[in-house]
Amino acid sequence: MEEKQLKYYKMHHDLEEQIHRGELRAGDRVPSENQLAAAYQVSRQTVRKALAILEQEGYIYAMHGKGTFVSERLRPGHKSHNIAVVTTYLSDYIFPRVIQGIDDVLTAEGYSILLKNTHNSRSQEARCLEELLQKDIDGVIIEPSKSQISCRHLHLYEQLESYGIPYVFIQGCFDRMEDRPQVLMDDCRGGYMITKYLLDNGHRSIAGIFKADDIQGQNRHRGYVQALQEAGMLYDPDKVIWFHTEDRKVHPREGILRLLAKGISLDAVVCYNDQIAMQIIPALASRGIRVPEDISVTGYDNSCMAMGDGFHLTTIVHPQEKLGEMAAQLLLSLLQGEILQPEERRILIQPELVVGNSCCSRLKVSEIHWQNPRTPGACDTHVSM
Numbered sequence: 001m002e003e004k005q006l007k008y009y010k011m012h013h014d015l016e017e018q019i020h021r022g023e024l025r026a027g028d029r030v031p032s033e034n035q036l037a038a039a040y041q042v043s044r045q046t047v048r049k050a051l052a053i054l055e056q057e058g059y060i061y062a063m064h065g066k067g068t069f070v071s072e073r074l075r076p077g078h079k080s081h082n083i084a085v086v087t088t089y090l091s092d093y094i095f096p097r098v099i100q101g102i103d104d105v106l107t108a109e110g111y112s113i114l115l116k117n118t119h120n121s122r123s124q125e126a127r128c129l130e131e132l133l134q135k136d137i138d139g140v141i142i143e144p145s146k147s148q149i150s151c152r153h154l155h156l157y158e159q160l161e162s163y164g165i166p167y168v169f170i171q172g173c174f175d176r177m178e179d180r181p182q183v184l185m186d187d188c189r190g191g192y193m194i195t196k197y198l199l200d201n202g203h204r205s206i207a208g209i210f211k212a213d214d215i216q217g218q219n220r221h222r223g224y225v226q227a228l229q230e231a232g233m234l235y236d237p238d239k240v241i242w243f244h245t246e247d248r249k250v251h252p253r254e255g256i257l258r259l260l261a262k263g264i265s266l267d268a269v270v271c272y273n274d275q276i277a278m279q280i281i282p283a284l285a286s287r288g289i290r291v292p293e294d295i296s297v298t299g300y301d302n303s304c305m306a307m308g309d310g311f312h313l314t315t316i317v318h319p320q321e322k323l324g325e326m327a328a329q330l331l332l333s334l335l336q337g338e339i340l341q342p343e344e345r346r347i348l349i350q351p352e353l354v355v356g357n358s359c360c361s362r363l364k365v366s367e368i369h370w371q372n373p374r375t376p377g378a379c380d381t382h383v384s385m
Helices: 003-021 033-040 044-056 095-108 122-132 154-162 187-200 215-230 251-261 274-285 320-335 365-371
Strands: 060-063 067-070 082-087 112-117 139-142 167-170 182-185 206-211 240-243 268-271 296-298 346-349 353-355 381-383
Touching: 003 033, 003 044, 033 044, 044 060, 060 122, 082 095, 082 122, 095 112, 095 320, 112 122, 122 154, 139 320, 167 320, 182 187, 182 320, 187 206, 187 215, 187 268, 187 296, 187 353, 206 215, 206 251, 240 251, 251 274, 268 274, 274 296, 320 346
Parallel strands: 082 112, 082 139, 139 167, 167 182, 182 346, 206 240, 206 268, 268 296
Antiparallel strands: 060 067, 353 381
């Protein structure tokens, strides 16, 4: 064996033995590349190769800008009864009820949850996973950040798997991990249902506002397109506004006002969620446009902000607590070593339309009679489609 290889294997063996003997303990910082290169009289490239193998084996982990540290390896047969729950946000919008559903199920089984949030940042998600890999946890429930964008830290999920830590995705999933356990809303169906409702009620110029960097936005857009095509309506990309996480508080409002300034005639707007809808309504009002008399507006999620003072958005129900409960139950099945079929590992929750008073029918009397004299009106009714 070449001398270079002997030094490489010796470095790997020495560090591994130091970890086993407790000379390097969990959380300890491993000597720097320069220090190891000097100690073993090898190049930094050789050091990196040795460290990469140790990382693949789960002995160490790297934190960007901080160094390399010793992992807390899982002990065979040990159960901490700690579950990590990672969401994009903790106190915003639908997340408290999702977390409540998770907690209800896990607490009943004797588990405690550790909450983390990423602010929908992929780099923050990677840091969360790096930190969790060093903690004593049995499983992870995670909402991926910007799930429509390719994930660059798949190795951290692979490391979870190598440690025997099961995880479940909620709300979305990276495209290269579609075979992993997940609990999702059928967002394509939801986008279809709410757009079809508008079409069935005579709307013919429907704008759409969708989020570009998560899979929910892409699927709701797919449903919107499907409903238009099914109705024989041409898809007009000029009537679609895309926004990203960073500009969600500004771009949707500015986008709809730009459409109006261009003289584009609209009779309805399909919004990515209730938050966006509640931004659009005052934006329309600032131009003297009434909702629903002039333009109908729909949301998605049936959140608390979708109703109040006699107002209720037409929206799609998001069963937050149910989703959390189902994710927790799926994780429990994995923790118990159950062999699950593909359809049991990927759970799709079917959407439900709630008709509020944010939409008006555009049908003429003759069309109403021909189509369906019982077409739902402006009332709070659950509609199955």
